[in-house]
Amino acid sequence: MTRTLEWNVHLDLSEENGTTKAEAVLDTGSEKLMGHGVARCNPQDVDIPTIGDELAASRAMKDVAGQLMRAADREMEAVGAGPTKGPLGKPYAWTDVAG
Template identity: 70%
Template sequence: MTRTLEWKVRVRLTEEDGTTKAEAVLDTGTATLTGHGVAHCNPQDVDVPAIGDELAASRAMRDIAGQLMRVADRDLEAAGAGSGSGPIRPPYAWSDMT
Protein backbone atom coordinates (compact mmCIF):
# COMPACT_ATOMS: atom_id res chain seq x y z
CA MET A 1 0.00 0.00 0.00
CA THR A 2 1.32 3.40 -0.98
CA ARG A 3 -0.13 6.63 0.31
CA THR A 4 0.95 10.21 0.69
CA LEU A 5 -0.30 12.66 3.29
CA GLU A 6 0.58 16.21 4.09
CA TRP A 7 0.30 17.45 7.65
CA LYS A 8 0.61 21.15 8.31
CA VAL A 9 2.28 22.77 11.33
CA ARG A 10 1.77 26.41 12.20
CA VAL A 11 3.98 28.04 14.84
CA ARG A 12 3.14 31.38 16.42
CA LEU A 13 5.85 33.13 18.45
CA THR A 14 5.46 36.07 20.82
CA GLU A 15 8.25 37.75 22.76
CA GLU A 16 7.97 40.15 25.64
CA ASP A 17 10.52 41.20 28.26
CA GLY A 18 12.96 38.37 27.53
CA THR A 19 10.30 35.64 27.46
CA THR A 20 9.37 33.93 24.21
CA LYS A 21 6.20 31.87 23.98
CA ALA A 22 5.37 29.50 21.16
CA GLU A 23 2.14 27.85 20.15
CA ALA A 24 2.47 25.10 17.56
CA VAL A 25 -0.61 23.63 15.88
CA LEU A 26 -0.47 20.35 13.95
CA ASP A 27 -3.33 19.83 11.50
CA THR A 28 -3.50 16.26 10.18
CA GLY A 29 -6.65 16.88 8.20
CA THR A 30 -8.62 14.72 10.64
CA ALA A 31 -7.29 16.00 13.97
CA THR A 32 -5.60 19.05 15.45
CA LEU A 33 -3.01 19.00 18.23
CA THR A 34 -1.71 22.13 19.96
CA GLY A 35 1.60 22.34 21.79
CA HIS A 36 3.12 25.10 23.89
CA GLY A 37 6.68 26.09 24.68
CA VAL A 38 8.39 28.88 26.57
CA ALA A 39 11.96 30.20 26.66
CA HIS A 40 13.32 32.74 29.12
CA CYS A 41 16.44 34.79 28.48
CA ASN A 42 18.79 34.81 31.43
CA PRO A 43 19.19 38.47 32.41
CA GLN A 44 22.98 38.01 32.38
CA ASP A 45 22.98 36.69 28.79
CA VAL A 46 22.92 38.72 25.59
CA ASP A 47 19.32 38.93 24.34
CA VAL A 48 19.28 37.12 20.98
CA PRO A 49 15.59 36.82 19.99
CA ALA A 50 16.28 34.10 17.38
CA ILE A 51 17.57 31.77 20.12
CA GLY A 52 14.43 32.29 22.19
CA ASP A 53 12.34 31.59 19.08
CA GLU A 54 14.22 28.35 18.41
CA LEU A 55 13.97 27.15 22.00
CA ALA A 56 10.30 28.01 22.46
CA ALA A 57 9.30 26.56 19.07
CA SER A 58 11.24 23.34 19.66
CA ARG A 59 9.60 22.92 23.06
CA ALA A 60 6.14 23.47 21.54
CA MET A 61 6.84 20.89 18.83
CA ARG A 62 8.19 18.47 21.45
CA ASP A 63 4.89 18.93 23.30
CA ILE A 64 3.02 18.00 20.09
CA ALA A 65 5.33 14.99 19.56
CA GLY A 66 4.46 13.68 23.04
CA GLN A 67 0.75 14.12 22.39
CA LEU A 68 1.05 12.39 19.02
CA MET A 69 2.90 9.44 20.61
CA ARG A 70 0.14 9.06 23.21
CA VAL A 71 -2.48 9.06 20.42
CA ALA A 72 -0.49 6.41 18.53
CA ASP A 73 -0.17 4.30 21.70
CA ARG A 74 -3.95 4.41 22.24
CA ASP A 75 -4.57 3.56 18.57
CA LEU A 76 -2.14 0.63 18.76
CA GLU A 77 -3.90 -0.69 21.84
CA ALA A 78 -7.32 -0.26 20.19
CA ALA A 79 -6.04 -2.22 17.17
CA GLY A 80 -5.16 -5.11 19.46
CA ALA A 81 -1.43 -4.50 19.47
CA GLY A 82 -1.22 -4.29 23.26
CA SER A 83 -0.26 -1.38 25.43
CA GLY A 84 2.51 0.98 24.44
CA SER A 85 4.50 -0.07 27.50
CA GLY A 86 4.46 -3.80 26.82
CA PRO A 87 5.70 -6.00 23.99
CA ILE A 88 4.12 -5.22 20.64
CA ARG A 89 2.99 -8.09 18.44
CA PRO A 90 3.44 -7.93 14.67
CA PRO A 91 2.27 -6.36 12.38
CA TYR A 92 2.23 -3.27 14.59
CA ALA A 93 5.88 -3.40 15.63
CA TRP A 94 6.68 0.07 14.31
CA SER A 95 10.20 0.87 15.24
CA ASP A 96 11.72 4.28 15.88
CA MET A 97 15.04 2.93 14.63
CA THR A 98 16.14 4.04 11.17
Protein backbone atom coordinates in the same frame (compact mmCIF):
# COMPACT_ATOMS: atom_id res chain seq x y z
CA MET B 1 -1.28 0.10 -0.39
CA THR B 2 0.19 3.47 -1.26
CA ARG B 3 -0.89 6.63 0.53
CA THR B 4 0.23 10.20 0.32
CA LEU B 5 -0.72 12.66 3.04
CA GLU B 6 0.14 16.22 3.83
CA TRP B 7 0.08 17.44 7.40
CA ASN B 8 0.61 21.09 8.15
CA VAL B 9 2.28 22.72 11.13
CA HIS B 10 1.60 26.34 11.96
CA LEU B 11 3.91 28.01 14.47
CA ASP B 12 3.25 31.36 16.16
CA LEU B 13 5.95 33.08 18.20
CA SER B 14 5.70 36.11 20.45
CA GLU B 15 8.29 37.78 22.66
CA GLU B 16 7.82 40.19 25.52
CA ASN B 17 10.26 41.27 28.23
CA GLY B 18 12.74 38.45 27.60
CA THR B 19 10.10 35.70 27.44
CA THR B 20 9.33 33.99 24.14
CA LYS B 21 6.15 31.97 23.77
CA ALA B 22 5.40 29.56 20.95
CA GLU B 23 2.23 27.82 19.88
CA ALA B 24 2.48 24.98 17.38
CA VAL B 25 -0.61 23.55 15.69
CA LEU B 26 -0.42 20.28 13.75
CA ASP B 27 -3.35 19.91 11.34
CA THR B 28 -3.67 16.35 10.04
CA GLY B 29 -6.84 17.09 8.11
CA SER B 30 -8.90 15.06 10.57
CA GLU B 31 -7.69 16.57 13.84
CA LYS B 32 -5.58 19.38 15.24
CA LEU B 33 -3.03 19.07 18.03
CA MET B 34 -1.80 22.21 19.78
CA GLY B 35 1.47 22.47 21.68
CA HIS B 36 3.00 25.24 23.75
CA GLY B 37 6.56 26.21 24.54
CA VAL B 38 8.24 28.98 26.52
CA ALA B 39 11.80 30.27 26.72
CA ARG B 40 13.09 32.89 29.11
CA CYS B 41 16.28 34.82 28.74
CA ASN B 42 18.39 34.85 31.87
CA PRO B 43 18.86 38.53 32.79
CA GLN B 44 22.61 37.90 33.03
CA ASP B 45 22.80 36.55 29.45
CA VAL B 46 23.01 38.50 26.22
CA ASP B 47 19.52 38.76 24.72
CA ILE B 48 19.62 36.97 21.36
CA PRO B 49 15.99 36.70 20.21
CA THR B 50 16.61 33.88 17.72
CA ILE B 51 17.77 31.60 20.53
CA GLY B 52 14.52 32.21 22.42
CA ASP B 53 12.58 31.58 19.20
CA GLU B 54 14.37 28.28 18.63
CA LEU B 55 13.95 27.09 22.21
CA ALA B 56 10.27 28.03 22.49
CA ALA B 57 9.46 26.60 19.03
CA SER B 58 11.26 23.33 19.72
CA ARG B 59 9.46 22.97 23.05
CA ALA B 60 6.08 23.61 21.40
CA MET B 61 6.82 21.03 18.69
CA LYS B 62 8.04 18.56 21.33
CA ASP B 63 4.70 19.05 23.11
CA VAL B 64 2.85 18.24 19.87
CA ALA B 65 5.12 15.24 19.24
CA GLY B 66 4.35 13.87 22.70
CA GLN B 67 0.61 14.23 22.12
CA LEU B 68 0.95 12.50 18.74
CA MET B 69 2.92 9.62 20.29
CA ARG B 70 0.36 9.18 23.08
CA ALA B 71 -2.46 9.11 20.50
CA ALA B 72 -0.60 6.46 18.48
CA ASP B 73 0.04 4.42 21.65
CA ARG B 74 -3.67 4.53 22.54
CA GLU B 75 -4.67 3.47 19.03
CA MET B 76 -2.13 0.63 18.96
CA GLU B 77 -3.29 -0.57 22.37
CA ALA B 78 -6.91 -0.51 21.16
CA VAL B 79 -6.04 -3.04 18.45
CA GLY B 80 -3.80 -5.16 20.68
CA ALA B 81 -0.51 -3.87 19.31
CA GLY B 82 0.46 -1.46 22.09
CA PRO B 83 3.61 -1.52 24.15
CA THR B 84 3.97 -4.24 26.75
CA LYS B 85 3.57 -3.41 30.41
CA GLY B 86 6.72 -2.95 32.45
CA PRO B 87 10.09 -1.51 31.44
CA LEU B 88 10.28 -0.44 27.84
CA GLY B 89 13.18 -1.26 25.59
CA LYS B 90 15.15 1.17 23.47
CA PRO B 91 12.81 3.51 21.56
CA TYR B 92 12.34 2.68 17.91
CA ALA B 93 14.11 5.13 15.64
CA TRP B 94 14.30 5.65 11.91
CA THR B 95 17.97 4.71 11.91
CA ASP B 96 17.04 1.30 13.35
CA VAL B 97 15.53 0.29 9.99
CA ALA B 98 18.29 1.74 7.85
CA GLY B 99 21.12 -0.04 9.61
